[in-house]
Amino acid sequence: MTTRTVLISGGGIAGPALAFWLNAAGFQPTLIERAPTLRTGGYVIDFWGLGYSIAERMGLGADIERVGYHVREVRIVNDHGSRITGFGTRVFSEVTDGRYVTLGRSDLSRLLFEKISRTTEVIFDEEILALQELANGVGARLERGGERQFDLVIGADGLHSAVRRLAFGSEHEFEKKLGYAVAAFETHDYRPREEDAYVMYGRPGQLVGRFTLRDNRSLFLFVFTSQDDPTPVGLHAQKAMLRQRYRDAKWECPRILEELDKTTELYFDSVSQIRMNRWTNGRIALTGDAAFCVSLLAGQGSALAMISAYVLAGELLRAEGRHEEAFPKYEAYLRDYIGRKQQGAERFATALAPKTQVGLWFRNLVIRIFAIPGLARLAVSREIADSLELPDYPWPAAVD
Known part of the structure; x- marks a missing residue:
């Protein structure tokens, strides 16, 4: 050949x-x-x-x-x-x-x-x-x-x-949209740290997950309903949508949103x-x-x-x-x-x-x-x- x-x-x-x-x-x-x-x-x-x-x-x-x-x-x-x-x-x-x-x-x-x-x-x-x-x-x-x-x-x-x-x-x-959007970001020095455990908190149509990474890092995952909402373009607009969707959420969500404000790298997309x-x-x-x-x-x-x-x-x-x-x-x-x-x-x-x-x-x-x-x-x-x-x-x- x-x-x-x-x-x-x-x-x-x-x-x-x-x-x-x-x-x-x-x-x-x-x-x-x-x-x-x-x-x-x-x-x-x-x-x-x-x-x-x-x-x-x-x-x-x-x-x-x-x-x-x-x-x-x-x-x-x-x-x-x-x-x-x-x-x-x-x-x-x-x-x-x-x-x-x-x-x-x-x-x-x-x-x-x-x-x-x-x-x-x-x-x-x-x-x-x-x-x-x-x-x-x-x-x-x-x-x-x-x-x-x-x-x-x-x-x-x-x-x-x-x-x-x-x-x-x-x-x-x-593309077949499944009715959700997802976002993820990492942060440093977040507490608590729970090794080898995936911790999730949810309300109807909303989920937040926390996972402990090496080197003092933590990963946060957001999953939420998004029927016909256009995917926001740009870091500022994506953060704004997450803050709006999770503004009343409990657990650690207020602190997680504070960490979100600091990040410069955010994965954000529709679930399709x-x-x-x-x-x-x-x-x-x-x-x-x-x-x-x-x-x-x-x-x-x-x-x-x-x-x-x-x-x-x-x-x-x-x-x-x-x-x-x-x-x-x-x-x-x-x-x-x-x-x-x-x-x-x-x-x-x-x-x-x-x-x-x-x-x-x-x-x-x-x-x-x-x-x-x-x-x-x-x-x-x-x-x-x-x-x-x-x-x-x-x-x-x-x-x-």
């Missing part, structure tokens, strides 16, 4: 994972990321199952355990901070054979970038402005890099994918899924959230990004670079699996932050039932078990 060039847009999880496996398959990837540097902060993810298996195949198992956290308890508290209910998380580790970890999404991205730093052309502060499919490739007009041509172009650029917009259509054609009938168009393909975002609240986006990147690169390898053979097999292998994950994610969003007082009561009742021996394992196994078997591709290059 003649070395094929592949332009990858997006430096989160799917992009560098895809670059790694394309390198292993003998391709020549170029990765661009519109941010000027690697992103930091953000939010934490739960990482398990097939995504974890792929990370191990990349030699990242020990690193993920080193930077990750092993949460012991999820605790739900009332207005005064007293425990209402909760559950231990040992069952998650048991169901996944000990391969379950919580880590910062930006930490996972950094580990992936370290694996490709010597083998992949990486360009920060760059974005695709236009794409044109040619007889023997794809012409890409870059914001700063001018005109370049590649054999293939892959959009791994997330929920708000530019590649999807340029090659498939506007975002509103594919991407639903598409096809993930490929000629020589252009999508992977990860750009193709099938299950929603941030599902907690599986990063693992699914790793899986889709692995399968996409593997099918290109099997087809010796013939995208017209590889792309349909990539879609066929993953589509039903991803569909089931999206359905489960819709249920989870409603269960995490119920919109009514009755919904809160029922959620807490279900959590109490988790204490009954055997039921927790049965419920967790049904929700997080992977029904997909990873293909074994004949990678010709050393995986290191």
Whole structure:
């Protein structure tokens, strides 16, 4: 196979994972990321199952355990901070054979970038402005890099994918809003600090979570109903919306809002899924959230990004670079699996932050039932078990 060039847009999880496996398959990837540097902060993810298996195949198992956290308890508290209910998380580790970890999404991205730093052309502060499919490739007009041509172009650029917009259509054609918005930020020197516990406080249509990080940092997560509200643009407007939504909230919320005033980095977005009938168009393909975002609240986006990147690169390898053979097999292998994950994610969003007082009561009742021996394992196994078997591709290059 003649070395094929592949332009990858997006430096989160799917992009560098895809670059790694394309390198292993003998391709020549170029990765661009519109941010000027690697992103930091953000939010934490739960990482398990097939995504974890792929990370191990990349030699990242020990690193993920080193930077990750092993949460012991999820605790739900009332207005005064007293425990209402909760559950231990040992069952998650048991169901996944000990391969379950919580880590910062930006930490996972950094580990992936370290694996490709010597083998992949990486360009920060760059974005695709236009794409044109040619007889023997794809012409890409870059914001700063001018005109370049590649054999293939892959959009791994997330929920708000530019590649999807340029090659498939506007975002509103594919976005399914789940009726919530989410925000997250980090702060230093916050007290109390409760190691390896995720503490949540909720009212109808609102949730605040607190998680203790290393280096004297704490992470706060907001989840709240947002039906047709436009996502505010800019840090000032986003803070204003959070202050308005949580102005009457109890527990530690007044202090958390004080910390919010100090932050200069805030993650803020709608909770949405991407639903598409096809993930490929000629020589252009999508992977990860750009193709099938299950929603941030599902907690599986990063693992699914790793899986889709692995399968996409593997099918290109099997087809010796013939995208017209590889792309349909990539879609066929993953589509039903991803569909089931999206359905489960819709249920989870409603269960995490119920919109009514009755919904809160029922959620807490279900959590109490988790204490009954055997039921927790049965419920967790049904929700997080992977029904997909990873293909074994004949990678010709050393995986290191």
